[in-house]
Amino acid sequence: MNRSPLHHEHVALGATxxxxxxxxxxxxxxxxxAEHQAVRTAAGLFDISHMGEISLRGPDAAAALDFAxxxxxxxxxxxxxxxxxxxxxxxxxxxxxIVYRRDWDHFIIVANxxxxxxxxxxxxxxxEPFDVVVxxxxxxxxxxxxxxxxxxxxxTEMCALGADDVRALKNYAWCTALLSGDIHAxxxxxxxxxxxxxxxxxxxxxxxxxxxxxLATGTPHGLMPCGLSARxxxxxEAGMPLYGQELSLSTTPYHAGLGWVVQTGAARELVRxxxxxxxxxxxxxxxxxxxVGREALAAAKEIHDAWAADPASAPDDARILVALVGESxxxxxxxxxxxSGDVEVGVITSGAPSPTLxxxxxxxxxxxxxxxxxxxxxxxxxxxxxxMAVSALPFYSRAS
Numbered sequence: 001m002n003r004s005p006l007h008h009e010h011v012a013l014g015a016t017x018x019x020x021x022x023x024x025x026x027x028x029x030x031x032x033x034a035e036h037q038a039v040r041t042a043a044g045l046f047d048i049s050h051m052g053e054i055s056l057r058g059p060d061a062a063a064a065l066d067f068a069x070x071x072x073x074x075x076x077x078x079x080x081x082x083x084x085x086x087x088x089x090x091x092x093x094x095x096x097x098i099v100y101r102r103d104w105d106h107f108i109i110v111a112n113x114x115x116x117x118x119x120x121x122x123x124x125x126x127x128e129p130f131d132v133v134v135x136x137x138x139x140x141x142x143x144x145x146x147x148x149x150x151x152x153x154x155x156t157e158m159c160a161l162g163a164d165d166v167r168a169l170k171n172y173a174w175c176t177a178l179l180s181g182d183i184h185a186x187x188x189x190x191x192x193x194x195x196x197x198x199x200x201x202x203x204x205x206x207x208x209x210x211x212x213x214x215l216a217t218g219t220p221h222g223l224m225p226c227g228l229s230a231r232x233x234x235x236x237e238a239g240m241p242l243y244g245q246e247l248s249l250s251t252t253p254y255h256a257g258l259g260w261v262v263q264t265g266a267a268r269e270l271v272r273x274x275x276x277x278x279x280x281x282x283x284x285x286x287x288x289x290x291x292v293g294r295e296a297l298a299a300a301k302e303i304h305d306a307w308a309a310d311p312a313s314a315p316d317d318a319r320i321l322v323a324l325v326g327e328s329x330x331x332x333x334x335x336x337x338x339x340s341g342d343v344e345v346g347v348i349t350s351g352a353p354s355p356t357l358x359x360x361x362x363x364x365x366x367x368x369x370x371x372x373x374x375x376x377x378x379x380x381x382x383x384x385x386x387x388m389a390v391s392a393l394p395f396y397s398r399a400s
Contacts, residue, residue: 004049005142005207013225021113023050026227035230036355039193042222043148045214046231048199049207052116053141054109054123058132061105068126069097070253070297072263072288076101081172081190085253085261086119091296092249093256095119096241098190100174108201110143112243126292142207146214146223147197147234149398154218155187155198158210162187166198181209192231194238195398233352236361239323239394245334245349246321246363252297254304255365257321257393262297264288311368319346319365323395324377324388326360329353332379332388338364339378339385345370348379354395361395362388 002023004010010017015026026047028035038044056065065073071084078101086094095115100108111119120136127134146155156163162177166187169175174188183206191197202210215225232242241247246256253259265288307314326332332351337344346366354361362379370377375390 002050004047005204006047006049006144006211009208009211010047010225015225015227018228020228021050023113025050026225028227028229029225032227032229032233033355035224035226036233038222038224039148039195039226039230039234040356041149043146043150043154043197043218043224044193044226044230045211045218045223046145046147046226047211048143048145049141049204050113051143052111052113052119052136052138053143053201054111054116054120055106055135055137056109056123056127056132057106057135058130059105060127060130061107061132064127064130064132065099065107066288067130067291068123069099070262070291070293071099073099073101073107074288078103079173079175081174081188083172083261085247085258086122087253087293087297088249089293089296091252091293091300093243093247093251093253094122094249095243096247096258100186100188108137115243140203142202142204142210143199144202144207144210144214145191145193145197145199146218147191147193147195148223149196150218150221150223151195151197154214154221154223155200157217158213169198179210180213181206183210183213185210192238192240193234194240194394194396195234232350233355236350236352236363237354237356237394237396239363241321241363242350246365251365252300252304254297254300255320259301259304262301264294264298307368311371314368316367318368320368320371321349322346322364322366322371323391323393324348324351324362324364324379325357325391325395326362326379326386326388328360328386330381330384330386331360332362332364332381332386337380338366339380340367340370345377356396360386360388361391363393 010026018027062074081100098110124134165175169189186201332348336348338346351362378385
């Protein structure tokens with residue numbers, strides 16, 4: 001198995017380790033609920049070095065990404081990030097991604113650990129006609145996340161230079177900062193917990209020093225090291241999908257409730273200096289061109305819209321994503337059947353007791369005819385029926 005540069009730090013802290021997507025990673029330290037609550041009330045520190053990083057660089061970088069993924073990337077400003085997806089020609093989801101624009105000719109793409117090789121291969125194939133270089137740089141990066149309402153105070157205190165830039169960051173934006181100890185970091189206001197927070201990109205040789213700096217700075221603020229288990233319940237409460245559960249090759253963005261990531265219309269595109277006489281960075285209105293899966297996704301949108309207008313018209317095997325909230329203490333788990341009377345109408349994709357809301361919550365793929373808010377469904381929880389009602393996502397939203 002791959003090991004994070006922080007492996008020995010996790011062992012020293014008494015973490016329970018588990019295999020995840022070919023990596024040996026901490027699943028918990030002090031306990032799932034305590035770690036979850038630390039993120040909601042103060043801050044949590046996560047090692048997410050298992051996530052995959054891919055560099056895409058060259059004169060055609062923006063055009064290549066525009067063709068490869070479902071969101072328009074030519075319009076993405078330097079210093080910004082965007083959530084997107086890589087889809088098959090048929091519209092199925094290969095992976096969901098976060099794309100960071102480093103420069104006019106340079107993007108960093110963060111992929112799920114289990115998919116980084118596939119994403120690298122697909123990007124390389126799709127970008128072949130363009131003047132770009134695609135490189136898997138996962139083992140050249142250590143990625144750490146500090147998430148929670150105290151995260152901004154902790155990260156700015158960690159800075160030797162750039163604290164004001166970090167504090168001023170908007171959501172899905174990044175900057176460079178010099179951390180104490182003369183450590184250069186790319187600091188992004190992104191995360192996967194539903195809380196305010198930051199993700200820090202550093203070279204592996206600096207990973208241990210950054211981890212220890214975060215603990216020393218953050219512990220007085222209530223920060224705790226957190227494992228994969230708390231990360232999963234946090235993202236579930238925030239209604240964030242997980243590849244392999246809500247997202248898959250057999251699911252389109254529309255059926256997963258994420259059709260907004262597919263961008264087809266006109267938008268403003270960033271133009272680099274020197275192109276057609278441009279002086280400084282300028283913008284111009286452009287119509288987005290073709291991209292992989294465009295035709296299939298347009299058809300998927302039509303189908304999804306038809307089901308929304310007339311749910312009963314959907315075929316028996318049609319499925320869309322819904323949120324469910326339970327009434328008892330027994331939680332639905334992935335793979336459990338969703339029933340409407342005696343008819344199986346779907347399956348749980350993610351489910352757990354919510355530490356914040358103190359009720360069972362779940363996401364499920366169900367037939368459109370039972371997807372209306374308030375619809376009561378039953379879950380087969382180890383041979384016993386438990387009622388859950390269709391709810392709105394997210395289950396939890398942080399105070400602004």
